[in-house]
Amino acid sequence: MRKLYFLVPGTAGKFACGGLWAELKTLRLAQQVCPAEVVTYRQREKETLFLDDVLQKRGEDVIFVISWGFDVPKLAARLKPYNVVYHAHSAEYGFKLPSSVPIITVSRNTMGYWGQRSPHALIYYLPNQISDEFQNLSLERDIDVLVQARKSSEYLLKELVPALQQQCNVCVVNSYVEDLAGLFNRAKVYLYDSAEYWATQGVSEGFGLQPMEAIACGCQVFSSVNSGLSDYLDPGFNCYKIAGYSKEFDIQRILKVVHNSAPVNLSEQFFAEYRTENIVQRLQRILSDINYFFDYKDQYSSNIQALTPLRLTKLRTQRIIAKIKERYFNSKT
Structure with missing residues (x-):
């Protein structure tokens, strides 16, 4: 197994966010499979490798893992002579990557997005990890409705929450929470509506950890089901779809759950796909496959025709001509 270098712009300050924590979680899981270290490339940090320094070391047979969406095109170009893997969270950034x-x-x-956009690259599925502390502790739930302000829609914060605050105990979190699992265990209902946020960002929800974590802690979840959330959310079965038709309808449904529903009690089998054991096993197989690919990549050139705009135009033209010929032949017979 080659050593992995996980590239992030920085590990603190303005770069601290959910995407960074998810990437560092993956780094720690990868360290159970092979040597792996974090490398920053925008800000130098004490006791952390910096990309410029790493690239000065000649002869290292390593794999660079890039993930920071807006930086990926420049990093991929800079690292073209090296083995590179893209760890894709959100989609819709608009760039393309070579099949190498x-x-x-x-x-x-x-x-699915990359399967269409980069059909000749090797593509794998490795879900984000749900840490073991996210589980139902059967505590007293003194919060009726819990909301995290970040990524929430205007409708949720300015219309739905004020209306709910008049009828039940609503807790809106505006800052980092040290014990998020503990907070989820205190809440009856968790509201999450990120479709508007990601639409304004121009990219998609990559996974959406919070609704999954809330469900694992027993919360009844009202959520949007955009992009990555649709992987595991199943309205009517393990969650409710938020922003359903009207504010009044949302209020009625949420209050009904607050006053009448028991905590969610899904089997651990539902979460097994996202727990540490399964992810480490998948990562072991994925990295073995990728290392095998890099063993042979330089011996062969990529010779599968790419779906360029010119080739797509050619294929569409051929299809149209074939249909015209078929109609002409059928009219003669």
């Missing part, structure tokens, strides 16, 4: 770059996706939704 394997892609590991965090959701089947993102996998």
Whole structure:
């Protein structure tokens, strides 16, 4: 197994976010399979490798893992002579990658996007990890409705929440929570509506950890089902679809759940796909496959025709001509 270098712009300050924590979680899981280290490329940090320094070391047979969406095109170009893997969280950034770059996706939704956009690359599915602390502790639930302000829609924060606050105990979180699992275990209902946020960002929800974590802790979840959320959310069965038709209808459904429903009690089998054991096993197989590919990549050139705009135009033209010929032949017979 080659050593992995996980590239992130930085590990603190303005770069601290859910995407960074998810990437660092994957790094720690990868360390159970092979040597792996974090490498920053925008800000230098004490006791952390910096990309410029790493690239000065000649002869290292390593794999660079890139993931920061907006930086991926520049990083892929800079690292062209090296072995590179793209760890794809969100989609819709608009760039393309050569088939020499394997892609590991965090959701089947993102996998489908890259399956269409980069059909000749190696593509794998490795879901984000749900840490073991996210489980139902059977505590007293003193919060009726829990909302995290970040990524929430205007409708949720400015219309639905104020209306709910008049009828039940609503907790809106505006800052980092040290013990999120504990907070989820105190809540009866968790509201999550990220479709508007991601639409304004121009990219997609990669996975959506919070609704999954909330469900694991026993919360009844009202959520949007955009992009990666559609991997595991199943309205009517393990969640409710939020922003359903009207504010009044949402309020009625949420209050009904607050007053009458028991905590969610899904089997651990539902979460097994996202727990550590399964992810490490999948990562072992994926990295073995990728290492095998890099053993042989330089011996063969990529010779499968790409779906360029010119080739797509040619294929469409051929299809039209074939249909015309078929109609002409059928009219003669």
